[in-house]
Amino acid sequence: MQIPEIESKEIERNLIGIVLLKGIRAVEELEAIGFSGRFFKSEACRIAWRAVHGVIQDGGEVDLITVVGWLHDRKIGTGHEIEAITMMSDNVPGTENVTYYGEAVRNRAARRQLIDRSLSLINAAGNMSKTPDDLEGLAIDVAKAINVSAKRDNMSTSLELMTALIAQVEDPTPPDIWSTGIETLDQLLTGGLAPGRQYIIGARPKMGKSAMAINIAANFADAGRRVLFFSLEMMAIDRDQERARVGEIPIKIAALMSGIPATSMMTRSITDLQRRKLYNAAERIAEWPLDVDDSPRAHLSTIISKARRYKLQHPDVALIVIDYVGLVSGDPRKSWREQIGETSRSLKALAKEL
DSSP, X not given: OOOOOOOOHHHHHHHHXXXXXXXXXXXXXXXXXXXXXXXXXXXHHHHHHHHHHHHHHTTOOOSHHHHHHHHHHTTOSOHHHHHHHHTTTTXXXXXXXXXXXXXXXXXXXXXXXXXXXXXXXXXXXXXXTSOHHHHHHHHHHHHHHHHHTTSOOSOOOHHHHHHHHHHHHHOOSOOSOBOOSOHHHHHHTTTSBOTTOOOOOOOSTTSSHHHHHHHHHHHHHHTTOEEEEEESXXXXXXXXXXXXXXXXXXXXXXXXXXXXXXXXXXXTOOOHHHHHHHHHHHHHHTTSOEEEEOOTTXXXXXXXXXXXXXXXXXXXXXXXXXXXXXXXXXXXXXXXXXXXXXXXXXXHHHHHHO
């Protein structure tokens, strides 16, 4: 199999040359399109881009002299790389093409990443120890690879952090924090749940961890926010029976929304008034954007695969609940404590990804 070579040396050099000639205005135009230094294949261009930001952070004007001086002062880069940077502003085809060259560099970086992830999928497909869920996860990575390069680097300078903070405080739009529906909990969480975060409910057995998780999920769904609920312990519907019977989850949700004790519904001993409340609550709950997966003791890779697939099908998903982490199975060769640690780390990364 012939692997195509994505060459971008000349385009990258031209882009850095334009930045050295045009200065901070070129940097602002590039950042406006989400450009990042990690799109460069050339190490000299990566170093030059880092120096450009260093000069800006120090309050200096961006040009060839200040950039090379910044590198010399910090002893960054080899003599060959410094020499290459000094030649990048020669024969630049116009300083008005910065966005064009930025998009071209990013496009080539995206194609290289797509090739790398495709090769990973091909190699994994020949590895019989890989499960179908592992392969599906790699396939999703390949499908997303073309867009990943548009994202900004995860590294932020202190200037960027404080600029973003001030902008957020002064932003007149509502904050991107969602209430749990539990006032005291919101106060502890500085307002509620934030996107891209992992939250763990911890307590001794029978202290109400699952009840709190269901409560938060119900409040989210009732507010119109989509929820995926993995229930590894409690059943949603028992489909093994001749007639499908509901499990604990729908009963607990209905009890929460109707005010009818769960035991009354389980024993079918409800009054006419309670029945009307139940029907009203059921009609309301039926409209919720809530999906429940009650597969018992699911493997970590299966949960990650299902969550990714759900995100692709429902981009508006706001909350994913796993009840509970202790029942997520991992590598059987590791101890239970090691499996819990691996599960927690993997789910934290998944929260950031989704």
